[in-house]
Amino acid sequence: MSALVGLLRAAGRTAGLEGEELERRVARTLAYLRRRVTGDYDLDAFGFDQEFTEEVWLPLLRPIYRHWFRVEVRGVEHLPAEGAALVVANHSGTVPVDGLMLQFAIHDEIGRHTRMLGADLVFSSPFIGELARKAGSTLAANPDAERLLSTDQLTTVFPEGFKGVGKGFAERYRLQRFGRGGFVTAAVRTGAPIIPCSIVGAEEIYPMIANVKSLARVLGFPYFPITPLFPLLGPLGLVPLPSKWLIEFGPPIETASLGASAADDPMLVFDLTDQVRETIQQTLYSLLLQRRSVFF
Structure with missing residues (x-):
């Protein structure tokens, strides 16, 4: 135990902690490890481990968020301090790092998971x-989305899915198809507002210049990327790559006045889906014009 305490103190000093703050952090870490060993922690119905997320996961993301990608967030006032909302974001980057940065951004800005x-x-x-489950993710299915929204959870979806993450570098910042609008039906049925979110920066972290489809099929992947640095x-x-990131949340699109039955109207679902997609696309173009440099 004394060796562990010494190791924690050394790690704390490396992180710039001293005195009482260092001792508080060591005591907090020891208490966390004790609860892990004894199983004295809670998971919700989806497997979300809030303590793990706050004590381990988000601190691991912090230096990447603040010092590697230097994320700048706009439109925070559109995120609700409480109650349900569905954040809908573009998806890109070959490896879905954008989801991790968005998760940290929301918690860092408004203190919500x-x-x-x-x-x-x-x-x-x-x-x-x-x-992923411990950090709060769950399956992108309407029943799960509706359960989360109906219990006032702030929920995030990436309607492009692998089509967005796995597109070539030549297609960067061009939104792919948003599927059948399942996210809209979940929001309408629960009366949750839809918050468009545009992310600039993820497209450049792993520029995909080729996709080896035959190898992807063998491995069971949706794509197998070739970038300027991988696998070379x-x-x-x-x-x-340390690209400069911008994340902007747009004004919420209210759905409460539509009524739950509106989710069964295919034309309304299509129109709302198209409205969200167009809002995100136009915001992406605007952010790209404002970004002075890809990396600086």
């Missing part, structure tokens, strides 16, 4: 699936 909706492949992957540089090629 957003519940990410992810693809089947995420939850069928060893280790990654369990980690091996594991070093997995380090994301």
Whole structure:
């Protein structure tokens, strides 16, 4: 135990902690580890581990968010301090790092956890699936989305899915199809507002110049990327390029006045889906004009 305390103190000093603050952090970490060992912690019905997320997951993302991508957030006033809302964002980057940065941004700005909706492949992957659930993600299915929204959860969806993450670099910042509008029906049925979110910066972290489809099929992946650095540089090629990120939340699109039955109107669902998609696309164009440099 004394060796562990010494190690924690050394790590704290490396992080710039001293005196009482260092001792508080050491005591807090020891208490956390004790609860982990004894199983004295809670998971919700979806497997979300709030303590793990706050004590381990988000602190791991903090230096990447603040010092590597230097994320700048706009439109925070459009995020609700309480109650349900559905954040709808563009998806890109070859590896879905944008979801992690968006998760940290929302918690850092308003202190709320957003519940990410992810693809089947995420939850069928060893280790990654369990980690995703602990950090608050769940399956991108309407029943799960409606359960979260009906319990006043702030929920996030990426309607482009793998079509957005796996598109080539030549198609950067061009939104892919938004599926059948399932996210709109979930919002309308629960009366949750839809908040468009535009993310600039993720497209440049792993510029995908080619997709080896045959190898992707063999491995069971939706795509197999070739970037300027991967696989040429091996594991070093997995380090994301330090692009400058901008995240902007748009004004909420209210759905409460429509009534739950409106979710069964295909034309209304189509129009709302198109409105959200067009809002995100136009905001992306605007942010790209405002960004002075990709990396600086």
